[in-house]
Amino acid sequence: MWEKANQKLLSRSKLSTKYQKHQSKYPLSGKLYCKKHNCSYVRKIKHYKNKNDEIYWYCGNFHKIGRKDCAIPYVKEQFIYEILISTLKKYEIYKNEICEELIKLYNSHSKIEKSDKTKTELQNELIKLKSKKNRLLDLAIDGILNKKELITKKTIIENKINQINAELKKMERNNLKIQNQNNYNKNLKKHILKELTITKANIESYIEELLDKIIIEEKTETTNPNENFKIKLTL
Numbered sequence: 001m002w003e004k005a006n007q008k009l010l011s012r013s014k015l016s017t018k019y020q021k022h023q024s025k026y027p028l029s030g031k032l033y034c035k036k037h038n039c040s041y042v043r044k045i046k047h048y049k050n051k052n053d054e055i056y057w058y059c060g061n062f063h064k065i066g067r068k069d070c071a072i073p074y075v076k077e078q079f080i081y082e083i084l085i086s087t088l089k090k091y092e093i094y095k096n097e098i099c100e101e102l103i104k105l106y107n108s109h110s111k112i113e114k115s116d117k118t119k120t121e122l123q124n125e126l127i128k129l130k131s132k133k134n135r136l137l138d139l140a141i142d143g144i145l146n147k148k149e150l151i152t153k154k155t156i157i158e159n160k161i162n163q164i165n166a167e168l169k170k171m172e173r174n175n176l177k178i179q180n181q182n183n184y185n186k187n188l189k190k191h192i193l194k195e196l197t198i199t200k201a202n203i204e205s206y207i208e209e210l211l212d213k214i215i216i217e218e219k220t221e222t223t224n225p226n227e228n229f230k231i232k233l234t235l
């Protein structure tokens with residue numbers, strides 16, 4: 001289940017447009033099944049005089065045949081959500097792992113070139129080149145280099161200096177990029193972790209994007225009448 005959930009979460013961004021197209025009216029629409037009758041549940045709102053409306057899901061067969069034939073003719077939506085939250089919460093232990101994978105995936109396209117030399121190495125090279133350039137003039141004054149040789153050597157050294165300066169600038173830009181990306185990742189992680197923490201607030205999107213089928217089954221070994229059913233999930 002974990003593998004499948006992970007795959008779904010990873011492909012979520014790619015599929016989000018597709019999901020939107022296929023989105024049903026309600027998160028549970030077409031997903032709740034009565035195990036006994038192999039039919040789906042339909043949504044109904046019950047209105048009360050003295051309390052808030054309550055959403056129920058009724059076994060499709062119950063409508064035709066009546067209560068006696070269906071063990072779980074209807075379930076409160078709130079109970080289904082509560083069971084789903086506690087069931088899915090078991091997978092939250094993987095949320096750090098999922099988060100890392102998502103961030104890796106997110107960053108995989110933004111590759112930052114790494115220089116094979118360190119900043120200090122480049123700076124040291126620069127110092128050496130500059131003193132070499134200064135020495136050239138002495139060599140020319142001493143008559144060791146003629147004017148043509150001086151210009152050639154000077155040009156070579158200056159080109160090298162320019163190259164290193166350019167590399168240092170690039171390095172600085174990259175460092176800034178890395179820093180920005182790290183900050184961005186930190187925020188991203190915070191948001192992803194929040195999103196991966198299953199609560200009442202986001203359980204509906206988990207149902208929509210993660211679950212294909214929620215099968216309602218009679219639970220015989222229970223004392224609590226509100227928990228007379230159990231669920232089986234299909235991803």
Ligand SMILES: [Zn+2]
Pocket residue numbers: 034035036037059060061062070071072073
């Ligand atoms: Zn039924």
